[in-house]
């Protein structure tokens with residue numbers, strides 16, 4: 170058997186064993202059909218690049234694959250052993266031979282530095298020792314080019330005016346004195362810098378005031394615009410829930426600001442120009458069965474300012490589509506927490522874009538501008554003589570206004586990777602707020618799901634009791650109010666799992682919780698669809714207006730809720746759509762899962778009063794610091810850890826998520842000497 174055939178046979182076997190997706194092996198077979206003399210490195214690399222894309226990586230780093238395939242892929246021992254053996258027996262041991270084999274293939278376009286040509290129909294692209302699927306490469310290139318173009322076009326606003334407005338908007342920011350410099354007000358700095366360009370990034374943990382800041386930025390934009398009544402402002406987020414939260418938070422912050430600003434600015438009136446917050450999918454005009462959007466470079470969005478929240482959830486393809494659809498003159502402001510898990514789909518765009526955020530890396534020119542418009546000096550440790558233009562448009566907010574307490578301390582310890590401090594907080598901290606379930610068995614976990622725990626009572630019992638009670642008033646308004654209350658009550662508590670499979674995975678726990686709630690007679694499960702079933706949409710369905718991650722509750726519609734026996738077909742799933750409700754007949758909902766237990770990934774953009782983070786009973790490569798941090802920061806008032814495998818917590822904190830991408834290198838081209 171030739172080496173190429175041996176690779177195809179191994180890939181077939183691995184996909185049957187579930188180590189690879191069938192799609193990954195099929196992609197290698199497709200390559201073999203297109204190029205009958207395809208070499209072994211090409212076929213293996215093709216399958217692995219597809220596999221890694223499915224795991225969130227934009228490319229495969231071939232040098233790392235050859236150095237240590239186990240570390241790169243993180244496969245279990247048997248899979249890793251089989252790959253090692255195949256590589257030893259059938260593939261060249263050195264990178265130059267791999268690169269030569271790939272370069273020689275008609276299926277691979279080779280990117281050359283300084284050459285803008287894009288190639289044609291080759292499905293793979295080699296850039297240095299990184300191998301991409303063409304689609305990913307093209308998105309990465311577009312994102313880098315768009316970001317560089319946006320940060321290059323820095324505007325120089327009227328500084329006197331800006332200073333006056335910033336002082337009005339941030340009256341509490343203490344003026345600095347030489348003797349005792351006050352802490353820098355990063356929020357004020359973020360507003361000042363954002364005014365200075367067509368793209369800016371505001372990152373920070375939960376409660377650090379990203380929305381508070383951006384509301385002030387909006388006020389500032391209205392205030393300094395010569396025609397504020399013509400400023401077109403858009404709000405968006407990756408999920409419906411995050412979009413609704415953004416709109417609510419901005420409206421409430423602008424309301425407070427109007428009081429603060431008084432007659433200086435008719436903010437409330439100007440704010441009516443801000444449209445509803447939308448999901449990125451709906452704003453860009455997702456179309457069924459295609460990756461293309463209605464809005465693109467030829468049909469740009471009609472906006473002057475776009476604020477996008479929860480930007481850590483934006484994947485590479487979406488970011489590329491978003492940047493392409495923005496008119497050159499539109500200001501883009503991305504808000505997000507760079508330390509959270511990256512998007513489910515490939516890319517870690519916010520993380521890559523915020524690479525300098527912690528250090529600041531402000532050039533002297535930026536520091537001088539900041540001093541002029543904010544009246545504050547940037548401390549030398551946050552300055553640099555060489556830095557990217559993007560860093561000049563990025564601010565990390567560092568003080569939490571909501572999370573000063575134990576949950577905030579726990580999140581900080583986790584972010585530092587300090588497992589000992591985090592465990593001590595969980596074991597000996599304020600028990601009402603932080604708790605670790607000991608011993609972590611299923612029975613105790615189910616009790617927690619049904620009724621909560623001391624200090625955080627409730628669990629799923631609360632919302633199910635509301636479902637049972639029915640609406641207080643029989644009319645349409647009463648029904649809507651009741652559904653709204655149910656949706657809000659459901660958002661108070663959630664089980665978040667690190668993994669889907671296994672004893673403590675979302676699939677098993679969903680069934681176990683359903684069963685436990687049935688035994689308590691809190692729900693009556695007559696089939697797949699039942700009243701009170703919480704569902705999460707797993708796939709965008711533009712025609713139904715439901716999007717991946719939307720959470721709804723199944724209920725009997727109003728005309729039938731007063732005790733009429735209807736068939737399950739008549740049940741509808743109710744979703745909140747900002748202040749409004751949206752409902753879909755359950756018979757039309759094909760891609761949904763029960764949502765008593767959901768993965769941490771899917772919980773991004775949501776917060777719950779009491780969040781329970783369930784870590785698996787065995788080692789898993791998804792256990793990372795970012796995952797634990799994201800899980801903890803979903804908790805508003807109480808947090809409980811259920812750690813199924815004792816070393817799992819510390820191991821997770823020691824493990825960082827690393828996503829292969831070439832975005833940073835492409836952006837680094839913007840480094841400039843001051």
Ligand SMILES: Nc1ncnc2c1ncn2[C@@H]1O[C@H](COP(=O)(O)OP(=O)(O)OP(=O)(O)O)[C@@H](O)[C@H]1O
Nearest residue numbers: 356373374375376377378379380381382418570571
């Ligand atoms: N400088 C400030 N002074 C007073 N209150 C503030 C300040 N900054 C933020 N807050 C308050 O702190 C709370 C959290 O702020 P905000 O919601 O803007 O944070 P966030 O970073 O957007 O949080 P999340 O990531 O959870 O969306 C809000 O109640 C806000 O009014």
